[in-house]
Amino acid sequence: MKWDWSAVSDFMPYFxxxxxxxxxxxxxxxxxxxxxxxxxxxLMRVPTRWVTxxxxxxxxxxxxxxxxxxxxxxxxxxxxxxxxxxxxxxxxFAIGLHYSTYTMQVYRAGIEAVPxxxxxxxxxxxxxxRRTWTVVILPQAVRRVVPALGNYVISMLKDxxxxxxxxxxxxxxxxxxFAQQNFQxxxxxxxxxxxxxxxxxxxxxxxxxxxxxxxx
Amino acid sequence: xxxxxxxxxxxxxxxxxxxxxxSALLGAAVSFVVGIARTHRLKFVRFLAGxxxxxxxxxxxxxxIFWVFFVLPPxxxxxxxxxWAGTLALGLTYGAYGSEIVRGALAAVDPxxxxxxxxxxxxxxxxxxxxxxxxxxxxxxxxxSNLLVELLxxxxxxxxxxxxxxxxxxxxxxxxxxxSAEIYTYILLIYFVIAFALTRMMRGLEKRLxxxxxxxxxxxxxxxxxPEGSGVS
Numbered sequence: 001m002k003w004d005w006s007a008v009s010d011f012m013p014y015f016x017x018x019x020x021x022x023x024x025x026x027x028x029x030x031x032x033x034x035x036x037x038x039x040x041x042x043l044m045r046v047p048t049r050w051v052t053x054x055x056x057x058x059x060x061x062x063x064x065x066x067x068x069x070x071x072x073x074x075x076x077x078x079x080x081x082x083x084x085x086x087x088x089x090x091x092x093f094a095i096g097l098h099y100s101t102y103t104m105q106v107y108r109a110g111i112e113a114v115p116x117x118x119x120x121x122x123x124x125x126x127x128x129x130r131r132t133w134t135v136v137i138l139p140q141a142v143r144r145v146v147p148a149l150g151n152y153v154i155s156m157l158k159d160x161x162x163x164x165x166x167x168x169x170x171x172x173x174x175x176x177x178f179a180q181q182n183f184q185x186x187x188x189x190x191x192x193x194x195x196x197x198x199x200x201x202x203x204x205x206x207x208x209x210x211x212x213x214x215x216x
Numbered sequence: 217x218x219x220x221x222x223x224x225x226x227x228x229x230x231x232x233x234x235x236x237x238x239s240a241l242l243g244a245a246v247s248f249v250v251g252i253a254r255t256h257r258l259k260f261v262r263f264l265a266g267x268x269x270x271x272x273x274x275x276x277x278x279x280x281i282f283w284v285f286f287v288l289p290p291x292x293x294x295x296x297x298x299x300w301a302g303t304l305a306l307g308l309t310y311g312a313y314g315s316e317i318v319r320g321a322l323a324a325v326d327p328x329x330x331x332x333x334x335x336x337x338x339x340x341x342x343x344x345x346x347x348x349x350x351x352x353x354x355x356x357x358x359x360x361s362n363l364l365v366e367l368l369x370x371x372x373x374x375x376x377x378x379x380x381x382x383x384x385x386x387x388x389x390x391x392x393x394x395x396s397a398e399i400y401t402y403i404l405l406i407y408f409v410i411a412f413a414l415t416r417m418m419r420g421l422e423k424r425l426x427x428x429x430x431x432x433x434x435x436x437x438x439x440x441x442x443p444e445g446s447g448v449s
Contacts, residue, residue: 002290064365064411065404066372069383073404076396158276165376172279185286193283197274 246311251318
């Protein structure tokens, strides 16, 4: 096995570019998935089957099909429908949508874990529906689910390389480009592999610390 | 779509299913070996198993696939057939996730069961095989079912390496027809049907395994759910 340190130092500038794009995807994708997931979770509580059924079917479908094919779908089909967006925007939206179907379940569990007494108290105080949700239920529910949401951010990090398939130059995309131009596959691929391990390990440590703080 | 193109899609389904079954088998083997190793009495063995889990869970499955396809061949001088390379990458990655399930389920078995085994002077291996695993395995099925669907979704990644699986055949048909919406809808539907079948299969398996240790959920009492392990059933 040949290891060439000069290839590593040549690759580093591209690595930082890729890392920046990866983190961008991660932050924007997380925000979309947190917001959309909450919307799905709330829609699932609407007391009519006409809403819960379609939402349930659509989210189940998105959750059980590969993100890669969803990316292809959005990337190739949206332009046919007259919606043009950059590859990065499409990718961020796809990954956010995909993960919103997971965060939705997290929110649901959090909402169900709020004690019944809180609902009853809100009713007794004659709070309108809107205030019940915004000041009583959601603040308690969201606090409980932050660690679980964090876990999905970490798995989202590990799915960001898929955006390479729709020409986004994130870490893996940069590594592949560099490898093909210089015929050196070992170094760039190993560098980003180690980078993924380090980032996700640090993130899980941070998450554990956050979990401890939220519990107390 | 013409019948020739459908044939292409069917071939893709076949490759996807082959890859799914092979990597699920490898993944299950890895999960049990690593998961059981994490309960070993030697600290060194526990450390090695934990290290494996952290490393393979830490990287992205796609990066692992790239690594197996491009870095292993020059490093060791041999190259795997794409199907086996994909199986290796997916099995090792998802096996690391599975090992956490195995470890969790083993830790959740009532400690009195283990102590009972010690009191009856079972060897560690007998304890594992006769006492812990029969009780832990039924509890592993629901999380393994989720992981299996994740693995199915993961098999689509090999299409990036040019392996002719379902997602890849979708790309070929798109190039042939210049008609993306239709073909990708079909591909997504096929994946969904496979995932649905897998979930159903795992639910049946769970029922059978739970019946084996006297935990079968009674249908008549479905309205009032008795918490498991409360002694009332």
